[in-house]
Amino acid sequence: MKIIPVFVFIIIVSVISTTCSSPGRQQKSTVQVVSHVDLSKYTGTWYEIARYENRFQKGCVGTTARYTLRNDGKIDVLNQCRKNTLDGKLLSAQGTAKIVDVHTNAKLKVTFFWPFYGHYWIIDLGENYEYAVVGHPDRKYLWILSRTPGMDEGLYNQILERLKLQSYDISKLIRTEQAGP
Numbered sequence: 781m782k783i784i785p786v787f788v789f790i791i792i793v794s795v796i797s798t799t800c801s802s803p804g805r806q807q808k809s810t811v812q813v814v815s816h817v818d819l820s821k822y823t824g825t826w827y828e829i830a831r832y833e834n835r836f837q838k839g840c841v842g843t844t845a846r847y848t849l850r851n852d853g854k855i856d857v858l859n860q861c862r863k864n865t866l867d868g869k870l871l872s873a874q875g876t877a878k879i880v881d882v883h884t885n886a887k888l889k890v891t892f893f894w895p896f897y898g899h900y901w902i903i904d905l906g907e908n909y910e911y912a913v914v915g916h917p918d919r920k921y922l923w924i925l926s927r928t929p930g931m932d933e934g935l936y937n938q939i940l941e942r943l944k945l946q947s948y949d950i951s952k953l954i955r956t957e958q959a960g961p
Contacts, residue, residue: 811917811946813886814905819879821909822902823847823855826925828956829911829936834921839864840871841957845925847877854878857890866959904942913939919948929958 828843837843840861848856855877862868873892877900881887889897898921904913911931914923924931924939940950 809947811901811903811915811919813881813884813901813903815884815886817885817902817905818909819849819855819885822885822905822912823849824927826912826927827929827958828861828923829926829931829958830924830953830955832920832922832952833954836873837861841868842866842959843956855888857892859892866957903946904939911935911939913943915946915948922948922953924953929960 824847826845826847828845831837831843841864843859843861846858846860848858850856857873857875857877859873859875861871863871875890875892876894877888877890878897879885879887880889886902888900888902890900891897899916899918901915901917902912903915904911906912910927912925914925915921922943924936940953943950
């Protein structure tokens with residue numbers, strides 16, 4: 781078998797397997813984003829309250845994200861965390877976000893290693909921008925953020941209830957250790 785036909789066969793099998801669903805398999809609804817994000821209010825420092833575990837944040841505690849609006853409409857991103865303990869080594873990652881949906885400003889793509897971008901969808905947001913929930917359209921990633929290092933348990937539980945309605949598996953969330961209250 782030649783290389784080209786094998787490659788074509790692999791593509792066809794991939795397309796079929798991703799477009800067909802097996803009987804009895806429940807389809808998840810589309811992740812809903814907030815109706816509008818005022819980027820000037822969204823920028824600033826956020827503290828991670830909880831997240832889905834992921835390979836690029838393994839062992840991170842005291843995690844923060846700082847967003848700065850640029851003149852070209854993009855957003856500078858600075859993610860920082862401490863390795864394993866609040867006194868651990870400071871790790872930083874600098875990136876850039878671009879708006880994908882200009883009607884809501886709630887769908888962004890972020891890159892830390894150009895040309896690779898990841899989805900960053902704002903799916904819940906406090907009325908006064910005191911908290912935000914960031915998800916992924918395939919529900920692979922999830923972050924609960926706050927303007928302060930701590931979050932009221934009542935508010936946290938309300939967010940969890942809304943995440944369930946969006947078909948996120950809240951049992952996969954891990955709380956992030958933060959300094960302070």
